Structure formats: structure tokens, C-alpha cells
Amino acid sequence: MTRFQAxxxxxxxxxxxxxxxxxxxxxxxxxxxxxxEPRLRELHLGSLSDYYRFLRFHPEGDAELGRLTPLITNxxxxxxxxxxxxxxxxxxxxxxxxxxxxxxxxxxxSAACSSGEEPYSIVIALQNGGLELxxxxxxxxxxxxxxxxxxxARRGLYDAGSLRACDGEARRRYFRESGGRxxxxxxxxTGVRFFEANLLAPNGSFGWGSYDAIFCRNMxxxxxxxxxxxxxxxxxxxxxxxGYLLLGHSESLLDRATELLPVSFGTGVVYRKRLSD
Amino acid sequence: xxxxxxxxxVAIRIAALDALPEGEERQPAILAxxxxxxxxxxxxxxxxxxxxxxxxVLGELVADDTNAARRNGAxxxxxxxxxxxxxxxxxxxxxxxxxxxxxxxxxxxxIGDPAPTAAILPLLRHPNLNVAQSAIEALGQLRSRExxxxxxxxxxxxxxxQLAAIDxxxxxxxxxxxxxxVELVPDSVVAEPALESLQRLAAxxxxxxxxxxxxxxxxxxxxxxxxxAVGVVIDLHPDPAPAAAxxxxxxxxxxxxxxxPYLEQVLNGTAxxxxxxxxxxxLTVVAGLEALLPLVLHRIADPEGAPWAEALxxxxxxxxxxxxxRLLGDADAxxxxxxxxAAGFGPDDLPTLVNLLGDPEAPVRAAACRxxxxxxxxxxxxxxxxxxxxxxxxxxxxxVQGLALLPPAALGELEPxxxxxxxxxxxxxxxxxxxxxxxxxxxARILELAGSRSTAxxxxxxxxxxxxxxxxxxxxxxxxxxxxxxxVQLEALELLVRRGGERTAVTLSALLSAGDSLRYHVIRALGxxxxxxxxxxxxxxxxxxxxxxxxxxVSALIRIAPRDLAEFLRARLEEPEAELRRIATGGLAxxxxxxxxxxxxxxxxxxxxxxxNEAARGLGLLGLPACRPPLLTLVRDVEPVVARxxxxALDALPxxxxxx
Ligand SMILES: C[S@@+](CC[C@H](N)C(=O)[O-])C[C@H]1O[C@@H](n2cnc3c(N)ncnc32)[C@H](O)[C@@H]1O
Numbered sequence: 045m046t047r048f049q050a051x052x053x054x055x056x057x058x059x060x061x062x063x064x065x066x067x068x069x070x071x072x073x074x075x076x077x078x079x080x081e082p083r084l085r086e087l088h089l090g091s092l093s094d095y096y097r098f099l100r101f102h103p104e105g106d107a108e109l110g111r112l113t114p115l116i117t118n119x120x121x122x123x124x125x126x127x128x129x130x131x132x133x134x135x136x137x138x139x140x141x142x143x144x145x146x147x148x149x150x151x152x153x154s155a156a157c158s159s160g161e162e163p164y165s166i167v168i169a170l171q172n173g174g175l176e177l178x179x180x181x182x183x184x185x186x187x188x189x190x191x192x193x194x195x196x197a198r199r200g201l202y203d204a205g206s207l208r209a210c211d212g213e214a215r216r217r218y219f220r221e222s223g224g225r226x227x228x229x230x231x232x233x234t235g236v237r238f239f240e241a242n243l244l245a246p247n248g249s250f251g252w253g254s255y256d257a258i259f260c261r262n263m264x265x266x267x268x269x270x271x272x273x274x275x276x277x278x279x280x281x282x283x284x285x286x287g288y289l290l291l292g293h294s295e296s297l298l299d300r301a302t303e304l305l306p307v308s309f310g311t312g313v314v315y316r317k318r319l320s321d
Numbered sequence: 322x323x324x325x326x327x328x329x330x331v332a333i334r335i336a337a338l339d340a341l342p343e344g345e346e347r348q349p350a351i352l353a354x355x356x357x358x359x360x361x362x363x364x365x366x367x368x369x370x371x372x373x374x375x376x377x378v379l380g381e382l383v384a385d386d387t388n389a390a391r392r393n394g395a396x397x398x399x400x401x402x403x404x405x406x407x408x409x410x411x412x413x414x415x416x417x418x419x420x421x422x423x424x425x426x427x428x429x430x431x432i433g434d435p436a437p438t439a440a441i442l443p444l445l446r447h448p449n450l451n452v453a454q455s456a457i458e459a460l461g462q463l464r465s466r467e468x469x470x471x472x473x474x475x476x477x478x479x480x481x482x483q484l485a486a487i488d489x490x491x492x493x494x495x496x497x498x499x500x501x502x503v504e505l506v507p508d509s510v511v512a513e514p515a516l517e518s519l520q521r522l523a524a525x526x527x528x529x530x531x532x533x534x535x536x537x538x539x540x541x542x543x544x545x546x547x548x549x550a551v552g553v554v555i556d557l558h559p560d561p562a563p564a565a566a567x568x569x570x571x572x573x574x575x576x577x578x579x580x581x582p583y584l585e586q587v588l589n590g591t592a593x594x595x596x597x598x599x600x601x602x603x604l605t606v607v608a609g610l611e612a613l614l615p616l617v618l619h620r621i622a623d624p625e626g627a628p629w630a631e632a633l634x635x636x637x638x639x640x641x642x643x644x645x646x647r648l649l650g651d652a653d654a655x656x657x658x659x660x661x662x663a664a665g666f667g668p669d670d671l672p673t674l675v676n677l678l679g680d681p682e683a684p685v686r687a688a689a690c691r692x693x694x695x696x697x698x699x700x701x702x703x704x705x706x707x708x709x710x711x712x713x714x715x716x717x718x719x720x721v722q723g724l725a726l727l728p729p730a731a732l733g734e735l736e737p738x739x740x741x742x743x744x745x746x747x748x749x750x751x752x753x754x755x756x757x758x759x760x761x762x763x764x765a766r767i768l769e770l771a772g773s774r775s776t777a778x779x780x781x782x783x784x785x786x787x788x789x790x791x792x793x794x795x796x797x798x799x800x801x802x803x804x805x806x807x808x809v810q811l812e813a814l815e816l817l818v819r820r821g822g823e824r825t826a827v828t829l830s831a832l833l834s835a836g837d838s839l840r841y842h843v844i845r846a847l848g849x850x851x852x853x854x855x856x857x858x859x860x861x862x863x864x865x866x867x868x869x870x871x872x873x874x875v876s877a878l879i880r881i882a883p884r885d886l887a888e889f890l891r892a893r894l895e896e897p898e899a900e901l902r903r904i905a906t907g908g909l910a911x912x913x914x915x916x917x918x919x920x921x922x923x924x925x926x927x928x929x930x931x932x933x934n935e936a937a938r939g940l941g942l943l944g945l946p947a948c949r950p951p952l953l954t955l956v957r958d959v960e961p962v963v964a965r966x967x968x969x970a971l972d973a974l975p976x977x978x979x980x981x
Contacts, residue, residue, distance in 0.1 A: 050962045051934050088811050088842065097900065101869035102841065269361050270332040299359055301330040 048077065052092035059096060063109065064189060065244045065271030066116055079115040110191070117190050118266065121158040123165050123202075123218075124209045126261060128311035129290045130169035136309055137257055137288055138175065149181040149235075153255045153282065155243060155275075156263035157186040160197025160236075161206055166259070167232045168218055176234075187241035187249065197238050200228040243275050250282040258283060261292035276302050280317060289315040335365045348374055352382070355394030367394055368959040371401035376409035383413070384421050400428045401961075403968050404436075405953045411437045414444065423455045430459035436976060438465045445471050454485045461489025469495045476501055484514055491518025499524045506547070507534045513546045520550040523557045532568045536577035544583055545597060552600020555607055562637075565608035572610075581612065588616035599629055606633050606640045614644060615651070618659025622684070634663035649673060654682040661688035666696050678704060686712065687719035694723025702731035709750050710738060717750050725757040732762045739766050749781045756784030764789055771797050776806045783809070787816040795820075799828050802839065810839060818846045826852035833858050841870055848877025856883040872900055879908035887912060891920070903931040910939025918943060925951045930960035937963055941970025949974055 057068045057076075068076055080095065087108075089095050099105045099112070124130065138150065150170075154163040163186035170182060188194050207215055207226055219226035241249045243263075258279050264272055279289050280303050289304055291297070297304060297315055304315035329337070338354055341347045351374060354366035370379065379402075382388070382395035399406045406428075413425035414437075426444070429437055444456035445468070457475070460468040468489070475486040487505070490498040499522060505515035519527050531551050538544055555561045571577060587601040602620065605613040620627040621634075634640060641648065641664045648660040657680065666674060674696070677689040690708050693701040702724065709720040724732070737743060738751035748770070755767065767789065770782035783801055786794045798820070801813035817825045830852065832843045847855045859874050859881075866874070875893060878886060886908065893905035906924050909917050917939070924936040937955045940948040948970070955967035 050965060051931060054960075054962050055931065088815060088845075097869065097872050101872055101900070103838075103867075103869065105869075269330075269335065273330045273332045299331075301333075 048092045052096065055096045056092050056099075059099065060112075060116055061268045061271065063244065064113065064116065064242060065267040065275065067266060067268040068116075076116060083111070083115065113190050114192050117193075119158045119188075119190060119193050121161045121262070122206045122208050123161045123168075125161070125165075126293060126312075127165075127209065129259065129261070129314075130165055132288075132290070132309050132311065132314060133166065133257060134169050134173035134175075138170075138173070138180070140286075141256060145180045149183045150175075151251075151255045151284070152182065152184045153250065153258040153260075154184060154186040155258060155260040155279070157188050157193075157197060157238070157259075158190070159193045159202075159206070160186060160200065160238065161202070162186070162259055162261065163197075163236050163238075164200070164228055164232055167234055167236060171232060171234075182235045184236045185250070185255075186236055186238050187243075189240070189242050191240050194238050194240050200233060202226045202228070243278065244271055246278055250278065252281060253284050255283050255287055257288045257290065259290045261290065261295070264291065264295045273300070276300065276304070280304055283317040285317060286319040287317050289317075291315070331359045331361050334359070334362045338362070338365050338369060341369075348378070352391065352394075355382075355398075356388070356390040363394065367397045367401065368961070370394065370398035371957045371964075372959050374398065376402060376406040379406075380409050380413055380421075383424050384416070384418055386420065396424055396428060400431050401957065401964060403432050403956045403964070404434050404971055405957055407432070407434060407436055411440050414440055419449050419452055422452055426452070426455035426459045430455075430462040433462060434972075435463050435465065438463055438467060441465075442468060442471065445475070450479065450481060454481055457482060457485040457489050461485070461492040464493050466493060466495050469493060469497050473498065473501050476505070480510070483511060487511055487514045487518050491521040494522055496522070496524050496526075498522060499527050503527055503530045506531075507538050507543060512543060516543075516546040516550045520546075520553045523553045525554065525558045525561075528554045528558055528561060528564045529567075532564055535580055536568070536571055539579050541583075548584075548587070548600045548604070549596055552596065552603050555600075555603045561607050565604070568604075569608045569610065581610070584610070584613055585616065588613060588620075602630055603633060606637050609640055609643065611644050614641065615648070615653070615656045615659075618648065618656050618663060620659070621662050622655035622659040631662055635665075638665045646673070649677065654680075654685050658682070658685045658688045661685065661692045664692075666692050668696055668698055671696060671698060671701070675701075675704065678708070683713045683715055687715045690716060690719040690723045692723075694726035697727060699728055699731040702727055702734040706734040706738065709735075709754075710743075710747050717746075721750055721753045721757070724754045729760055729762070732760060735763070739763055739770070745775060745778060749777060752778075752781035752785045756781065756788060759788045759790075761789065764793070768793060768797050771801065776809060779804065779806075779809050780812055783813055783816060787820060792824075795822075795824060795828075799825075802832065802843075811842060814839075814842055814846050818849045821850060823854070826850050826854055830855040830858050833862055836866075840866075841873060844870060844873040844877050848873070848880040851881050853881055853883065856881050860889065868898065872904060875901060875904050875908065879904070879911065882912075887914065887917065894924075899929055899931075902927075902929065903935065906932045906935035906939070910935045910942060913939070913942040915943060915945065918945065918947065922951055925955055930958070930963055933958060933960070934963045934966050937967040937970055941966075941973050944974060946974075 053073060057073070061067050080092070084090070084095055087095070087098065089098060099108055102108070138145070141150065152166060154166065157163050163184045166184055170176070170180075175182070186197065188197070202219070203225060207219070210218070215221070215226065218232055219228055239249065260275070260279065264275065267275065276297065283289065288307075291314075293312070296313075297306065302315075304317055306313050307316045334357070338351070341350055351366055351369045354362060355370060357363045357366060376399060379395040379399050382391050383399070385392060399410065410425045410429050413421050416422055422444075426441065429441070438460065441456050441459055441463075444452055445460070447453045447456065457472065460472070472486045472490055475482050477483070487502065490502065499519070502515045502519050502522070506512045506519070509515070519531065528551070531547060531554065535544070535547050535551065538547060555565070572580065584601050584605060587597055588605070590598070602617045604610070605617055617630055617633075620630045641660060645660060645664055648656055651657055651660075657677070661677065671693075674689050674693050678686055678693075680686050680689065686708070690705055690712075693705060705720045705723045705727075708716045709724065712720060724735070732754070735751045735754060738747045752767070752770065755762070767782055767785045770778055771786055773779050773782065779801070783798065786797050798813050798817050802810055804810045804813065817829070826847065829843050829847055829850070833840060833855070844859065847859065856878060859878055863871060863874050875890070878889060890905040890908045893901045896902065909920065909924075921936050921939045921943070924932050925940065927933050927936070933955060937952065940952055940955075952967045952971045952974070956964055956971060958964045958967065
């Protein structure tokens with residue numbers, strides 16, 4: 045078991061939940077502990093309550109909270125994860141918008157995009173769907189809490205693990221291999237804009253009623269109730285009327301109060317904002 | 322719009338439950354919420370039921386088998402009530418509704434308080450097998466020694482009861498169970514569970530019979546269970562060698578021809594569980610099974626290292642003696658390295674070890690450096706110093722370790738490494754040696770290096786300075802508090818705290834007047850030093866400084882514990898900052914002063930869970946009979962952390978009988 049006391053764990057994890065939405069249970073606490081230990085040593089702090097006080101009261105506390113984010117997030121992701129979503133986007137969501145997209149770009153938010161595999165998979169799907177040839181433009185906003193991952197996303201350079209769902213053909217088409225790493229080709233980066241953002245404190249990063257689709261997958265599973273509701277509220281505001289929300293397979297809005305209604309496309313359930321209020 | 326989307330969200334439903342005011346409507350609302358579909362809401366309802374619903378009411382819900390959801394909620398709430406619910410649960414044992422008796426037994430087992438043991442014992446013979454089985458399991462979980470004779474009687478009975486009894490005996494850990502359990506191995510349907518219990522018992526007297534079984538058993542799953550038990554028994558045995566030697570002799574006679582291949586498979590396997598691997602290694606080492614030793618040495622030499630394997634040889638230092646020469650000359654570098662790391666060496670081994678300094682593989686040479694140091698022979702110092710200067714990185718690090726083991730006179734060899742022209746990396750390594758052990762060498766040069774331009778050199782030099790006695794070293798460390806690099810400052814502060822001493826405290830107190838960013842750390846350091854002389858200054862500083870320093874001052878004063886601490890802490894309770902109130906309550910709790918009892922009783926009802934938690938701890942530390950009633954409330958606290966603290970505190974109070 046952990047060398048820290050239950051009460052100090054609760055103080056610290058409540059603070060993290062309050063600021064970032066993330067919750068921690070037994071196993072995740074152990075992982076967190078092993079990641080925090082070196083940080084505590086560097087700061088010459090002996091206990092989690094010392095650290096908690098540092099984060100909340102020390103003049104350098106805010107900077108330390110920023111440093112904390114890479115230590116508390118699970119950034120696991122890969123290209124074409126839950127691939128049916130990209131299909132739904134190209135075959136179901138976009139066709140309905142055809143006429144509108146003659147005069148404006150398709151707008152997508154990839155929330156909690158980690159190192160960028162998700163938004164880039166969207167571009168690949170759109171390219172493969174022939175949208176560029178059809179004259180459709182797109183703007184993909186992609187954000188994450190963890191600054192290290194956002195920087196990596198901008199570089200677009202990946203290890204083989206990120207390509208685990210790509211066959212040989214896909215590897216060759218979408219990437220340039222060098223020294224065992226894979227660089228995404230320029231053509232598949234079109235229209236993506238990366239930025240750092242905390243979905244719990246969005247500070248106006250996301251437009252009001254502007255997105256045709258929001259992808260937010262495999263983040264809410266780590267969230268507590270209040271944070272979950274808060275983020276769904278944010279998405280509901282940020283979606284255009286009739287816009288879609290796509291969640292990860294173990295995340296669901298059933299039994300939750302929200303204006304987003306489930307829509308089944310055969311391959312999976314997504315959520316939709318009503319067309320008019 | 323679907324009906325589900327009109328319900329308030331989970332977060333709002335939880336908040337509404339929390340906000341229920343005291344009064345007639347609270348209980349029905351809480352009980353209704355026990356049936357909620359959303360787990361988070363249900364969990365909150367259980368916490369509130371534990372706090373605000375009396376055990377008798379919950380007991381009725383358990384008896385009502387028409388509403389399973391509410392029954393489950395009530396069971397969970399009774400469990401959370403812990404000692405508070407014991408009389409109710411005990412009364413449920415005698416009810417005609419056997420389901421209720423069974424649930425009560427299960428909850429009592431999970432609560433884990435031994436008080437109801439006497440009421441449970443008669444149920445071991447209950448005609449209903451489910452009740453009897455629950456009683457067995459409960460007594461096992463309560464680790465009731467009184468139950469052992471009755472449980473032994475059940476070992477030959479009905480299979481389910483037999484299995485439960487075996488498991489309970491393992492949990493209780495009474496040595497009277499060893500003989501009867503051993504009799505069930507290897508030829509009974511319950512041999513594997515019996516082995517699991519023997520493993521938990523880990524009794525020395527089971528080693529001999531277990532080893533005898535190892536020789537005859539061939540079935541893989543049973544072998545695994547046996548080996549696991551043997552591993553644990555060896556671990557806790559004062560002298561496993563004689564029994565293990567008899568096993569080796571048996572094997573030499575050609576008995577148990579399946580055992581060696583089996584052990585080999587486990588030691589080679591990547592599939593084997595860690596525990597199985599360790600058990601096989603322990604048996605190999607203790608029994609001196611020469612053919613298998615190399616496999617254990619592989620584990621040690623692994624770059625990921627297996628510290629347990631090294632520890633194993635440290636506990637059985639003679640295990641390698643007979644085959645050491647052969648192992649050190651083995652063609653496989655991992656075996657050479659493993660043997661060097663595992664064996665103990667003395668002066669007689671010097672020629673062999675020196676030879677290995679010329680090994681073609683750097684990891685082997687590194688292991689030889691450490692082994693040479695462990696001989697303590699002054700004569701090896703020049704060789705190690707040479708490795709430190711020109712070895713590969715892994716050798717240099719090992720040479721540091723080796724040199725630090727040698728007598729003080731040998732450290733003279735470091736002189737060229739510290740000389741002005743030496744490479745910085747070499748000088749840092751030499752300083753590392755001097756930072757690992759007290760010494761009186763090179764004082765002037767080290768003090769000079771503490772003023773180097775390179776930050777890495779200054780840090781290493783300071784660690785060496787801290788090992789020198791005397792006031793010049795003190796002055797150097799104090800001066801480093803003003804170093805231009807923050808990490809060096811903090812290193813110096815930590816080294817000073819570790820040195821301790823009145824003078825350090827005085828110096829640090831003087832630094833309190835400088836309002837720079839180091840002051841936060843200085844305050845903490847004074848606390849760690851328990852610098853009594855600094856208490857007045859810290860208190861005087863309190864009103865002048867920022868919130869982060871105030872919190873540290875309160876913590877430091879709690880460590881120092883000056884005479885009027887209680888008064889100072891009481892004043893902090895009046896401050897608006899919640900964190901200050903929490904720390905102050907913790908400080909008051911640690912005073913363990915009966916005079917603070919009335920205050921702790923008030924704090925036990927505070928709105929802040931953290932304050933209640935500290936109050937619970939304080940009531941436990943006081944240990945007075947008057948602490949029981951408030952703790953029986955805190956043990957049902959809506960915040961599980963508080964409930965756990967209260968439970969620990971209650972367990973430490975002298976126990977009282979449950980009224981029948
Ligand atoms: C497991 S990854 C999911 C990546 C991708 N969406 C996928 O499904 O493969 C979860 C990401 O959520 C991000 N995250 C966690 N809390 C966040 C918050 N409050 N705001 C924004 N991003 C957050 C983490 O940094 C992490 O990169």
C-alpha cells in the first residue's frame with residue numbers, strides 16, 4: 045500500500061478533480077504515487093499534504109499545477125481507434141451538410157486529442173472520402189490538457205505503437221518512415237489547429253454553437269460526476285444546431301440530463317443536438 | 322424528448338441528498354435513494370444511511386426480501402456503521418429468517434471486530450449448511466483462535482464446510498492447524514486449498530513434510546501450490562538448511578526425478594508468476610542445487626535486476642561457496658556477474674577478483690569493483706581509483722561504491738582525481754565517494770571545490786563537506802544557502818538539517834529576517850530540526866508573512882512543540898482559511914492532552930471533513946472512555962476517510978462487551 049495517508053490523498057485528488065475533472069481510485073492512486081515521488085523529491089517536500097499546500101498556496105503553485113498535468117493524465121491513443129466513428133463522420137454526418145458546406149468549412153472539435161492521432165485520423169478519413177476533391181474545406185480544432193502531448197501532436201512524428209491499427213499499405217500511404225519512426229505526410233495535416241486547453245476551464249477557447257461534430261473519446265471515463273456534466277454542458281453549447289457528439293465506447297450519456305439525444309447509426313450510438321431550439 | 326433526459330443530473334441528485342435538512346423527511350428520502358440506478362447516487366445514499374439511519378431500521382430492510390435493491394443498500398450501510406451496528410447485527414444472528422442470519426454473519430465478518438465471536442461460535446454446528454458456512458468464514462475473517470478446535474473437527478466433514486474450514490484455519494494462523502492440514506496433502510481432493518492455507522501459516526514445522534511431498538508429486542498444479550508454500554515457509558524459517566539438505570540427498574539418490582526439470586522450467590520461464598519464481602530460487606539456493614544455481618544468477622545479472630535474488634544469497638552466504646570458482650570462470654558473462662554480485666568475498670579471493678577486473682565485459686568488471694570493495698582490503702584502492710578515472714560509466718559508478726567500503730586510509734588514492742587538472746566527471750565521482758561516508762581527508766581541497774563555477778561540482782562537493790566534522794564545514798554549508806543556484810541552496814539546507822545541531826538552528830533562525838523565497842524552505846527546515854530556540858521568532862514572523870509561509874510556520878511549530886503551542890493553535894482555529902484550521906486541529910490532536918477533550922468534541926462535529934478526521938485521530942490518541950461515544954458517531958461519518966480513522970481509533974480503545 046501507499047506510504048501516504050488516506051486524508052492527504054483525498055485532499056490532493058479532490059484538488060485534481062476540481063481543477064481537471066480527473067478522478068483517482070485504488071490502482072490509479074498507485075500509479076499517481078509513483079509518478080509524484082520524484083517530483084516531491086525535487087521540491088524537497090516529504091508528504092502529499094506538503095505538496096497539496098504547495099500547489100494551493102505557494103507563489104509557484106500555479107506553475108506546479110501545469111507541471112502536474114503530464115503526471116496525472118493517461119494519454120494512450122492511436123490512429124483509427126474506434127474506427128467506425130470516422131465512417132459515421134464521412135458517410136452519415138457530412139452528406140447531410142453538403143449544401144451548407146458549399147459556402148463554409150466543416151467544423152470539427154477533437155477534444156482531449158492527446159498526441160494528435162485522433163484529429164489526423166479524421167483528416168485521413170476526410171481525404172479518403174474524396175471531400176477535398178469535392179471542394180469541401182474543413183477546420184479541425186484539436187486540444188488537450190497535456191502540453192507535452194500537444195507539442196508532440198504538432199510534430200506529427202509517431203512510434204510504431206501509434207500505428208498498431210494500420211496495415212502495411214496504410215503505413216506507406218500516410219507516413220514517411222525514418223529510423224523506426226513514422227512521420228505523417230503533409231497532405232494529412234490539412235486544416236488541423238492544435239492548442240492547449242483545460243476542458244474544465246475553457247476560457248472561451250471554443251466558439252458558441254460552431255462545431256458540426258465534436259470527438260471526445262476516452263477522457264470522460266476518468267472524470268467525476270460534476271466534471272462530466274460540466275464538460276457535456278460545454279459541448280452542448282459549442283455544437284451547432286444538429287451537430288453531433290462522439291464519445292468513446294465506454295462513455296455514455298444515458299441516464300443523464302442533457303439536450304443531446306442518442307442517435308444510432310447501426311455501428312454505434314452517437315449524440316445529437318436538436319436542429320432548432 | 323425522452324423521459325430520462327428530464328431527470329436532474331447525477332451531480333444534482335447527489336447534491337440534493339447532501340442538502341437534506343434534519344427532520345422527518347430525511348430518512349425516507351435517503352432510503353428511497355438506496356434504490357437509485359446510478360451507482361454514484363446510490364453510494365452517497367449508503368453513506369448517508371450509515372450516518373443518519375439507526376441500525377434497527379436498516380435491520381428491518383435486510384429482513385424484507387421483496388426489495389433487493391434496498392436490502393443491498395441496507396447491508397452496505399450496516400457494514401459502514403461498523404462497531405456501532407454490532408448489537409443489532411448480533412441480535413440478527415438468532416432470527417428465524419436464515420437469510421438474515423447469513424447476511425448478518427457476512428457483515429460481521431467484513432466489519433472485523435472480534436467482539437461478537439462468542440455469539441458466532443455456536444453457529445458452526447448450525448443444521449443449515451449456508452449458515453454454518455457463513456459462520457466458518459466469519460470466524461476465519463475475525464481470526465478467532467477460540468474457533469480452531471471446532472474448525473479442526475470440520476476438516477473431515479461435508480466438502481463445502483471442509484473447504485471453508487481449511488480457508489479459515491489459514492486465515493487464523495494458529496499452529497495447531499499445521500499437522501491436520503499437512504495430512505490432507507498430497508492425496509485428497511482438498512490438497513490444493515490445504516496448501517494455500519499452509520502457505521499462509523508459513524509454519525517452520527511444515528517444511529520437512531512439504532519437501533517430502535515435492536519429491537513424490539508429479540501433477541503440475543499441485544507442484545505449483547507446493548512450491549509456493551515451500552517458498553514462503555523457507556522465507557520465514559529460522560534455519561531451513563538441514564531440511565533442504567535432506568532433500569538434496571534424496572535427489573542425489575535418484576528420487577524425485579521430476580522435480581529438477583520442473584524447477585528448471587520455472588526458473589527459465591517467463592510465464593511463471595513472480596512468486597513461483599522466487600520460491601524456486603529460494604529452494605535452489607537453500608538446498609544448494611548446483612545445476613540450477615546459474616539460472617538464479619541470471620536473474621541477478623539482469624539489467625532490470627532482481628533485488629530479491631541478491632537478498633536471498635545475502636541470507637544464505639555459503640550457498641555459492643562450493644561452486645564459486647567454476648561460476649566465476651563460466652563462459653556466460655551473466656553468470657560471472659551474477660556470482661560476483663551474489664557471493665560474499667574475503668582477502669583470500671583477491672587474486673581471483675583482481676583477475677576479473679580484466680574481464681572482456683564491462684558489467685562483469687563493474688561487479689568485480691564492488692566485490693573488491695566489499696573485501697575491505699586497503700590494497701585494492703589504487704585499482705579501484707584507476708577504474709574510477711578510466712573505466713566505462715558502469716565501472717565508474719561501481720568503483721565509487723567499492724571505494725566507499727574501504728577503510729579511511731585507502732582514500733588517499735583519490736588525490737589525483739581531486740587535483741586541479743582532473744576531468745570534472747572524475748572529480749565529481751571522487752567527491753561522491755567522500756559524500757557517502759564520514760571522513761577527514763582533503764578538507765581544504767573539498768572546501769575549495771565547494772566554490773567551483775560548475776553547479777554539478779558544487780553540489781557534489783557540498784555532499785562531501787557534509788561528511789566532514791567541524792565548524793569550517795558548517796560555514797561552507799551555511800554559505801551555500803546563498804548559492805546562485807536554487808537546487809544547490811536546497812541541497813545545502815537539507816544537508817544542514819541532516820547534520821542537525823544547535824548552531825545550525827541559530828544560523829537558520831537568523832535567515833528568517835530575509836524575506837526572500839528561500840525563507841519558505843528555512844521555516845520548514847527549522848521544523849525538521851525541531852529548533853526550540855526558533856519558536857519565538859517563528860511566531861513573531863507569523864502575522865507578517867504570506868499564506869504559504871503561515872501554513873509552514875504552524876506545521877513547524879507543531880513539530881517543535883513549544884510550551885504554549887495549544888494556545889497558538891486554538892487561535893488558528895478562528896482564522897478563515899480552512900487549511901490553517903486543518904493543520905491546527907492536527908496539531909491539537911497530536912498533543913494528546915486531556916485538557917483539549919472538550920475542544921476535540923466540538924471539532925468532531927465540524928463541517929470540514931478534514932477537521933473531523935483530525936479530531937477522530939486526536940480522540941484515539943487520548944484513549945479515554947469519554948472518547949467512545951463521539952467516535953461511534955464518527956465511525957459512521959459520510960466521509961469514508963473519517964470513518965476509517967475513527968474505526969482505527971476505536972479499535973485502539975479498551976474494548977467493552979456488547980449487551981446481549
Ligand atoms: C486516453 S487520452 C484519449 C485520446 C483520444 N481522444 C483517444 O480516444 O484515443 C485522454 C486525454 O484526455 C486529456 N485530458 C484529461 N483531462 C483533460 C481536461 N480537463 N481537459 C482537456 N484534456 C484532458 C489527457 O491529457 C489525455 O491526453
